[in-house]
Structures are given as structure tokens and as C-alpha cells.
Amino acid sequence: MARLCGFRYVCAMTGEHNPFPAPGDAEASTHFGFETVPLAEKQGRVDDVFHKVAARYDLMNDVMSAGLHRVWKDVLVSMVRPSKTRPFAHLDVAGGTGDVAFRVLEAGGPDTRVTVLDINGDMLGVGRERADKRFPGDARIGFIEANAEELPLESGAYDAYTIAFGIRNVPRIDRALAEAHRVLRRGGRLLCLEFSHVDVPGLDRVYEAYSFNVIPPMGRLVAGDGEPYRYLVESIRKFPRPKAFERMIADAGFARVSHTPLTGGVVAIHSGWKL
Secondary structure: OOEEEOOEEEOOOOOOOOOOOOOOHHHOEEEEOOEEEEHHHHHHHHHHHHHHHHHHHHHHHHHHHOOHHHHHHHHHHHHHOOOOOOOEEEEEEOOOOOHHHHHHHHHOOOOEEEEEEEOOHHHHHHHHHHHHHHOOOOOOEEEEEOEOOEOOOOOOOEEEEEEEOOHHHOOOHHHHHHHHHHHEEEEEEEEEEEEOOOOOOOHHHHHHHHHHHOHHHHHHHHOOOOHHHHHHHHHHHHOOOHHHHHHHHHHOOOEEEEEEEEHHHOEEEEEEEOO
């Protein structure tokens, strides 16, 4: 369970309790990039990827996207619209380094509180260091090490839930979406920023070539290891197309589900409301 200290959290998730049992889980398989792996192995392998890249994660985002990830995150937070005049509780999942959380905190008012949740301790370590420099002593931001599929949080506690470039790394996306729905208040909003499918003729071929031929070598040069970035590129290709992902969000109980493509469909922001 989570331990609350001021607004700083420490949480150790053992994975021993599964609130969403499903027949055949033990034998199920999923994808890790283009590789098929046992479902039970994926989380560990994803964790290993982010252990390797945590220290250079934000730098690589700048390099890979030519800084566009900053614009995409600004658009995401503009859709969150944290209140400046009333209490606003925000949950940012898979947001370890704090990029989205800091934007929400700055956009909101004095009663805005942001919880950053990530399964990877190294990513959270980077986020805590950045928070201590950017918001020293600010009790409005907290960090939890936990699994998106099993949130150690109260039901109906949050006004908004964001996840940026993280949902495709979750082994059981349907469970993460169900948990998002559970922890949101009535009237709360899910916003998911994720790589999508390019819908501009010609740009799709350029993007494909760039993704597979440039990003892994760039990762090797900047972060010291190209293999994590090969996985990240492959995981983008395996992620459901926008309409299919919309159906998954709706199946989790969300209403008024939609998506907004950005930069020719390189990324999309998916939205759903808990009504």
C-alpha cells in the first residue's frame, strides 16, 4: 500500500495480488516490440528498457522529436485545463521524469495537486531530482512507484488522469484503462498522448525510415545503447490504430471518446470522460 508523508508517497508493489484475474493469464503471450513473449515477462523487460534510458530519457526525447514532444505535452496540458480557483487533483501515470506533471502544476492554481506514478524507480528518481530543483519544498507534488494496472489509490479521487507515451508499454492495457476509470471522479477526464499512425502520404515513408534507421543509432550515440530505442520504435508499430484504441477506452467505461491527431498523425491525444 502507499504510505503518505506530507504529499510524498513511497509505494512498493509486489504484484502478488491481481484484482483482475483472467483465465489463461499464465499461458498468455503478448508483444515486446516485434517479439512475442510470455505476458508475465513483458513488464520486467520494459522495466529493463527504462532502467537503461532513465538518465538520458528527456534529452533523447528532445533529440528524437526535434523538440516537438514539448509542444505535444503543452497541447495535452491545455486539454487538462487544471483549475486556478478550486482544488484540482491530477494523476500523471508513467510520468516518472515529471515533464507533464510540472506543466500541470504551473498551469493550475494554489490548490492544484499532482501525483506522478511510475513503475520504474529510476525514472521516478530523475523526476524527484528535477522537482526538488524546480519546486523546492513544494508539497503539491508527490511521487508513487506503482503499477498502472493496479493503482494503490482511492476510487473517485482525481479530476484528471494523463499518460504520455506510456500506455503502449503496459502489458494489460485494458486493466490500466479500467483503473483510470476507477480513480477518476464523475466528470473526470482521461487524456492519453501516444505515438500514432502517420496519415500524410509521403510522410509515412519518411517517418518509417527515420524511426528504424536513425533513432536506434541515435540512442546508441546519446544514451549509450541503441537496443532500448529499437524496442520503443517497434512498440509504436504494434500499438492499436486510433479507432481500435478508442474502442478500448469506451470498453473501459468512458464516454465521449475521441482522438486528436497532431503533426500529421505522428502522435494523437486520446480523450474519454467518466460521466
